[in-house]
Amino acid sequence: xxVGNGAxxxxxxxxxxxxxxxxxxxxxxxxxxxxxxxxxxMLGCFGEVTTTLLKxxxxxxxxxxxxxxxxxxxxxxxxxxxxxxxxxxxSADGTIVMLNTVGIPQIDDDNYAAMRTAMDEYGEKxxxxxxxxxxxxxxxxxxRPQLAMFIPNEHAVNSHALLDRLxxxxxxxGGTVVPESVGGLLKNAERVTGVTLKSGGELRAGNVVLAAGxxxxxxxxxxxxxxxxxxxxxxxxxxxxLVGTEDGTTxxxxxxxxxxxxxxxxxxxxxxxxxxxxxxxxxxxxxxxTTPLLSDVLFLLGCATHQVRRDLSESGLERLQVGNxxxxxxxxxxLGEAGPGGLWLMTGTYRDGLHQSPLLAEEMARxxxxxxxxxxxxxxxxxxxxxxALTRDESIETAVTHMLATGYEYDWNIPIxxxxxxEDYLRKxxxxxxxxxxxxxxxPPELLAASRLRPDLIQSLRDYYAASRAGx
Numbered sequence: 001x002x003v004g005n006g007a008x009x010x011x012x013x014x015x016x017x018x019x020x021x022x023x024x025x026x027x028x029x030x031x032x033x034x035x036x037x038x039x040x041x042m043l044g045c046f047g048e049v050t051t052t053l054l055k056x057x058x059x060x061x062x063x064x065x066x067x068x069x070x071x072x073x074x075x076x077x078x079x080x081x082x083x084x085x086x087x088x089x090x091s092a093d094g095t096i097v098m099l100n101t102v103g104i105p106q107i108d109d110d111n112y113a114a115m116r117t118a119m120d121e122y123g124e125k126x127x128x129x130x131x132x133x134x135x136x137x138x139x140x141x142x143x144r145p146q147l148a149m150f151i152p153n154e155h156a157v158n159s160h161a162l163l164d165r166l167x168x169x170x171x172x173x174g175g176t177v178v179p180e181s182v183g184g185l186l187k188n189a190e191r192v193t194g195v196t197l198k199s200g201g202e203l204r205a206g207n208v209v210l211a212a213g214x215x216x217x218x219x220x221x222x223x224x225x226x227x228x229x230x231x232x233x234x235x236x237x238x239x240x241x242l243v244g245t246e247d248g249t250t251x252x253x254x255x256x257x258x259x260x261x262x263x264x265x266x267x268x269x270x271x272x273x274x275x276x277x278x279x280x281x282x283x284x285x286x287x288x289x290t291t292p293l294l295s296d297v298l299f300l301l302g303c304a305t306h307q308v309r310r311d312l313s314e315s316g317l318e319r320l321q322v323g324n325x326x327x328x329x330x331x332x333x334x335l336g337e338a339g340p341g342g343l344w345l346m347t348g349t350y351r352d353g354l355h356q357s358p359l360l361a362e363e364m365a366r367x368x369x370x371x372x373x374x375x376x377x378x379x380x381x382x383x384x385x386x387x388x389a390l391t392r393d394e395s396i397e398t399a400v401t402h403m404l405a406t407g408y409e410y411d412w413n414i415p416i417x418x419x420x421x422x423e424d425y426l427r428k429x430x431x432x433x434x435x436x437x438x439x440x441x442x443x444p445p446e447l448l449a450a451s452r453l454r455p456d457l458i459q460s461l462r463d464y465y466a467a468s469r470a471g472x
Contacts, residue, residue, distance in 0.1 A: 001023070001026060001194065001195065001205035001207070001208045002016070002023065002024070002025050002026065002209045002211055003026045003027070003182050003195060003208065003209065003210050003211060003216075003219065004027055004034075004210065004213060004215070004347070005025055005027030005028075005029075005031060005034075005163075005177075006027075006034045006036035006163070006211070006212075006213055006353070007036040007039075007159070007162065007163065007166070007353060007354040008036075008211045008213075008346055008347070008349065008357050008360060008361070009025065009027065009212065009346070010025065010163060010167055010170060010357075011166060011357040011358060011361035012209060012211060012360070012361040012365060013025040013170050013175055014166055014170045014361070015362055015365040016365050016368070017173035017174055017175040018173050019365060019369065022174075023170075023174075023175045023176065024175070024176045024178050024203060024205065025167070025170060025175055025176070025178065026178040026182055026197075027178075027179070027180075027181070027212065028179060028180065028181050029179045031163070033213075033214065033235075033288040033289065033290050033322065033323070033324045034213055034215075034323060034324070035213050035214070035238075035324055035325045035326070035354070036159055036163060036213075036323070036353070036354055037160065037163070037321060038159075038238060038239070038240045038280070038321035038322055038323025039159045039280075040156060040159070040254075040277050040279045040280060041091075041156050041157045041158065041159040041162065041269075041354055041355075042092075042095065042154065042155075042256075042267065042355070043070065043073050043154065043155045043156055043157060043355060044070060044095055044153070044154025044156075044355070045067055045069070045070055045154075045355065046115050046118055046119050046122075046124055046151055046154060047095050047097055047115065047151060047154055047256055047258075048066070048259060048264065048351065048352075049111065049114050049115045050114060051110045051111060052390065052394075052398060052445070053114075054114055054117070055389065055394070056389035056390065058332055058379055058380075058387055058389045061376075061379060062333075063118065065352070065359060065360075065375070066352060066355060066356065067122055067124075068359050068375075069355055069358060069360075070154070070355075072358040072362075073155075076358040077089065077090065077157070083168075083169045083172060083173075084165060084169050084172060086168075087161070089158045089161040089165060090156070091155075091156050091157060091158050091269065091270050091271050091272070092155050092156035092252070092253050092270050093152075093252050093253055094150055094151060094152040094153070094154060094155065094252075094253045095150070095151045095154035095155075095156075095255075095256060096129070096148055096150050096151075096253050096254065096255050096256070097112065097115065097148065097149050097151065097256055097257070098131060098134070098137070098145035098147070098148045098255065098256070098257060099112045099145055099146055099147040099148065099257070099258065100139070100143055100144060100146065100257065100307060102143050102257075102306075102307055102409060103257065103258070103260050103261075103405060103409065104401070106401050106405075107259075107260055107402065108257065108260065111258035115149075115258065116149070119151070124151070124153065125151070125153060126149050126150065126151045126152075127149060127152075128148070129150050130148070131144065131145040131146070131148045134148060134251075136249065136250070136251035136252075136255070136309065137251075137255060137308060137309065138308075138309045138310050138311070139306060139307050139308060139309070139310065140305075140306045140307070140310060142306075143307045154254070155254075156269045158271055158272075159354065180197045180198065180199055180201075181197065181198045181199075182195045182197060182198070182219055183196040183197060183198045183219075183222070184219060184222030184223065185208070185219060185222055185223045185343070186202060186204065187223065187226070187340060190340065191340055191341040191342040191343075192208050192226070192341070192342040192343040193205075193208075193342065194208060195208060195219070205342075206342060207342050207344065207368055208343055208344070209344040209345075209346055209364070209368070210338075210345050210346070211345075211346040211347055212347065213324060213325070213353070214234070214235040214236075214288045214324040214325065214326040215288060215324075216326065216345070216347045216348075217232060217233045217234075217326075220232075226339055226340060226343065228471070229339070229383045229384075229467065229471050230334065230339075230345070231329045231330050231332075231348070231384070231386065231464060232328070232329050232460055233326050233328050233329070233347070233348055234284055234285060234329065234447075234460070235284070235287065235288045235289065235324040235325065235326070236282045236283070236284060236324065236326075236327045236350060236446075237282070237284075237285045237288065237322070237323075238264075238279070238281045238282050238283070238322070238324075238325065239279075239280065239292040239293070239296045239300055239320060239321070239322055240278060240279035240280045240300070240320075240321045240323070241277070241278045241300065241301065241317060241319065241320055241321065242271065242275060242277055242278075242318045243276050243277075243312060243315045243316065243317055243318060244274055244316040244318050245309075245311075245315050246311045246312070246314040246315045246316075247311065248274040249274065250270040250271070250272075250274060250275065250276055251268065251270050251276070254269050255268045255308055256268070257307070260409060261402040261405035261409060262284075262406070262446040262449065263280070264279070264282060264351055266279075266303045266304065266308070268304060268308050268309070275318070278300060278304045278312075279300070280300070280323075281296045281300055282325070282446075283450075284327065284446055284450035284451075284454075285324075286456045286457050288324040289322060289324065290322055291322060292320050292322050297320060299409075299410065301313075301317075303409070325350050325351055325353075326347050326349060326350065326353070327348070327350050327446075328348040329386070329443060329447060329460065329461060329464050330386045330387040330388075331350070331387065331443075331444035332348065332379075332380055332387050333347070333348040333352070333380045334347050334380065335348075335360065335364070335380045335381070335382070336367065336377055336380070336382060337367075337382070338382045338383070339382070344364065344367075344368060345382045346360060346364050359375075362374075363375050363377070385468050386441050386464070386468050388441065388442065389444070390442070390444070390445070392434055395434070395443070395444065395445050395448055396427060396430045396431055396445075397427070399426075399430050399448045399449045400423055400427050400430060402445060402446070402449065403449055404419055404422065404423060404426070407419070429452070430449070433448070433452050434448060437451070437458065437462065438461070438462065440465075440469075443461055
């Protein structure tokens with residue numbers, strides 16, 4: 001049984017069904033709050049590289065997994081087409097990364113350089129291009145880019161079409177779709193044996209895989225004796241938009257910035273002729289959201305019209321989408337057996353889930369079937385001590401830099417000396433808060449910044465760190 005019908009869960013269920021197993025894929029058809037339905041579905045990894053990602057072994061391992069996944073997508077899509085046909089779902093020919101002056105150099109410039117460093121190390125092709133040669137780009141003159149590069153092998157797919165294609169292939173392979181929401185786990189003294197449904201029924205299976213993204217946490221919370229020792233998850237809530245362009249045109253490629261303050265950077269992705277995807281915000285929330293905040297919508301659309309194309313302001317807003325990225329409190333994925341027999345976790349992938357879905361689906365299937373694994377996922381096992389990818393000083397400095405950067409992205413207008421004053425106060429405040437939170441562990445920068453003003457998140461972190469220390 002696979003709980004969660006987003007990109008990860010659907011991909012795993014399909015791989016297992018192809019292998020001849022009896023598989024149930026459980027999840028509500030409209031996938032409320034799922035990350036996949038609001039995703040830009042960019043099939044690339046180097047455009048997401050940041051300086052902090054490259055600092056730790058855990059981050060570099062995630063990048064290596066992303067690179068491996070990129071190489072699988074051509075074959076993965078070709079097989080889906082052979083199985084169920086349909087129109088082409090790849091929607092972009094490569095990715096253009098632009099470097100403009102909206103962000104701050106400690107983030108935009110450094111991450112732009114980090115991408116190039118990573119591509120050089122992996123031998124990935126890219127080429128410098130003149131921003132004036134990006135035909136679809138028409139930003140406000142005050143936001144025009146100074147540099148740009150083209151990454152030819154980083155494409156995108158239509159995420160909605162991908163999910164439909166995965167489910168069609170799954171049912172054709174003999175899988176069973178259960179269009180319900182899971183309430184909790186069924187277990188005996190030794191094993192997890194199934195799940196309860198919110199409708200009142202029960203489903204039983206020899207193996208249960210929780211791949212429900214941020215919604216996985218509420219299922220684990222029904223069995224505290226199981227969830228103890230597993231990093232709790234919060235939501236990286238995000239808003240994206242589908243827009244019908246004013247003149248009926250679309251770019252050929254993804255157009256994006258480097259990753260920015262606590263988020264994934266501004267990106268515009270072609271979806272179909274005359275329609276583009278605009279994404280995406282990222283706000284840490286202790287519970288998944290299903291409706292967008294007006295402030296996030298205004299910020300996102302304002303960024304797109306100022307930084308990418310001015311006539312987007314005259315375009316039609318066809319749909320607002322809300323997704324919730326699954327974010328463990330230490331920032332890294334939960335992959336593998338989760339303690340009692342029969343329970344597996346395949347979640348906590350933050351921004352990497354859809355992109356890594358072909359890779360993780362095959363790897364998790366091998367492990368469930370008792371076959372030799374091909375990836376070393378030991379560092380991402382669900383039961384673990386908190387991962388500390390950055391030192392406390394690094395987390396504090398990153399949180400300070402990113403918090404100040406949000407002001408520049410919102411185009412604040414303050415006296416020129418105030419950012420220096422604010423930086424000093426933020427640094428002192430975050431340090432004092434981190435020391436009060438725990439003497440040893442420090443959360444990732446986005447969680448450090450978010451938790452300072454969220455009592456519920458503070459308590460979750462304290463409980464997590466205390467439980468980790470007690471389990472040593």
